[in-house]
Amino acid sequence: MTQPARIACLVAAFALPGVLSACRAAPPAAEIEQPVILAVTSPAHLQDPPWLQQTATRAGGRLRFRAAISPDTAAFVLSCSATDTGCGQTIARLRSQPGVRLVEPDQKVRVP
């Protein structure tokens, strides 16, 4: 997916969650995906897809919106290099970006 297309999808995802499925594209073979929870210092950042994408790019990854948690926190799917196990290094870099308050892996609590 091209960068403009990604941004367009991110914008659309906030405006109309139903289009998310149309935006989905399998990550390139050299990438993996990690569900994450991202909190920002200002709720406005979550309403600013270009800011989100630029922030992710600076960290070496890409973000795809999944679900809202609160006005300043949301769930995303983070794409990163396949050599970055669990996107650990990308998450660390993402944490250090201005405007980012928190990044955590989004765990699945399992029920037998």
Added chain:
Amino acid sequence: MTLTRLPALLALSLLGLHALPAAAQAESARVIVKYRNGDAMAVAASAQVQGVSAAASQLGVRAGVALRGKRFVAPTTQVVVADGMSSRALADQLMRQGLVEYAEPDLKAQAMATAGDPMYNNQWYLQSAQFAAIRADQAWDVTTGSSGVVVAVLDTGVRPNHPDLTGKFLPGYDFISEDPNGGFATANDGDGRDPDPADPGDWDASVAGSRSSWHGTRVSGVLAAQTNNSLGVAGVAQQSRILPVRVLGVVGGYVSDIVAGMRWAAGLPVPGVPDNANPARVLNLSFGGQSECSQTYQSAINDINARGATIVAAAGNFTGPVLSPGNCSGLLTVAGVRHTGSKVGYSSLGPQVGISAPAGNCVNLANNQECIYRIDTTTNVGTTSPGADGYTSSTNPNGNVGTSFAAPQVSGVAALMLALNPNLQAAEVIARIKAGARGFPASDPQQPGLPVCPTVGATGSSTEGQCLCTTSTCGAGLLDASAAVGLARNPMARIAALPASVTPGAVLTLDATSSGAMPGATVQSYAWSLSGTAGTLTSPAQSTTNLALPTAGSYTVTLTVTDSNGRTDQQQTTVQAVSPAPPPASGGGGGGGAFGWVGLAGLLGAAYAARRSSRSVTAQALPPR
């Protein structure tokens, strides 16, 4: 209680009678004790030497209570009496001291209006006969709850038309969003978030023989099943309504969806989801994962507490450290005990546990035998998709047990307390539940030689199976609904936040104007007192006063408020007066002064936060067992 005597109690119940402690009728304690085989007291009892007094007298000396022996009900089993205490208090004391094989109040059968549900007789954990039972029957004499107190069940959703939950459910929400890799395998209902919290089943189609758990329906029944409706089971919070919040689907649920559901349940906004018109005062979390408390969980818990909602979480069924979010702060975490009060083998444990409650223990282990001390509740009988609504099984291996079902007992008690006193804040609900807890037994009559529960290390171990609870492993004690409801009526002493430290010579204003009382009562008086370093209180009988801290030291302030019913409550806080640190010995590097300890603490905090956040974790299953 020995199993052989259980039928007698059941027979009483079947006759429509309910057993009340004799203490409710008289001031003197009257308790049945069984002396240990081989013990000198048992020898004396067997011989029944010197009439009926010898064994009882020996027991009294050891217990430090003036006991008088009464009739023997078996060769080594005797009724003993004492003045000045209740039967329950005496029985609990003897059990805690481990002086006898068992001690129980000598019950007097009395007709009483109680839960008329046909399965109530099996709901031993709600009643008062078993050592670990929560005594909800006694609490119901004070309150059966209020429909105005909403309890959120964050779980797999519910079967909305279960006849024993009719009229209980408020409009809830399904928070399970699309899976990270696309599709709705977790949601199992063909879509993402929506206003329908119905449980479509959580069986895993990729695993042969996988069955749906109907976990949310089971938790709901324990919490607040319709009671006295001549149907099924009784719930702890009989009048409360349930806010079903679906956050767990096939093979569990994501923390992101769980936290969004928690926030919404308490009335906090979640973008894209309509506001919750019925915010919950209590949130029940009967799930967990094997990880440290995440910042996402902790932040949500802090925000929810600030909204006045109490959060109750199950400790987990993994025999080791408490699961997350039960290991977070600001909530009440529940471990599981057997009917005798010892920790049930599967329950997780550790310092984060705040209280223990019955979680179910079968005693019989073979298939198709009765699971004796199970937690009966509502469920659905469909193996995968929903089938008929029904009740949990009475036999192994499907008898209903797990800390998942201890937690809603605590949530139900919290709801009863809030029905009586809706002015309680979350921390006050938790403090009163803990304060009302009964002590753990010093021994388990069914398991002589049972070890004391070990300290659970940060990394945990797998050696903490069935064991004798301590306050550092199983919380403050055994849940006591009756005591907690009684404490809910007390006023609330509240001291406005103070700085943790000041410099000597400072004068602080102490403010208790936010103190309160239950509806219908008012705060009548304030009393401030000071201990520790000598200081000065200017107006120790006013709602606000000044505290002078003339010298360096630790100043402990106690506030006692008394309400118009004559009930009291206390709060205590400590302030440190610390002399400024001398300037550092300069060795160059000037210009860094602004950094100082604050900056270093910030760096350390950031490092700690980073460590917490980056720790690799593995999500694990919790309930149901």
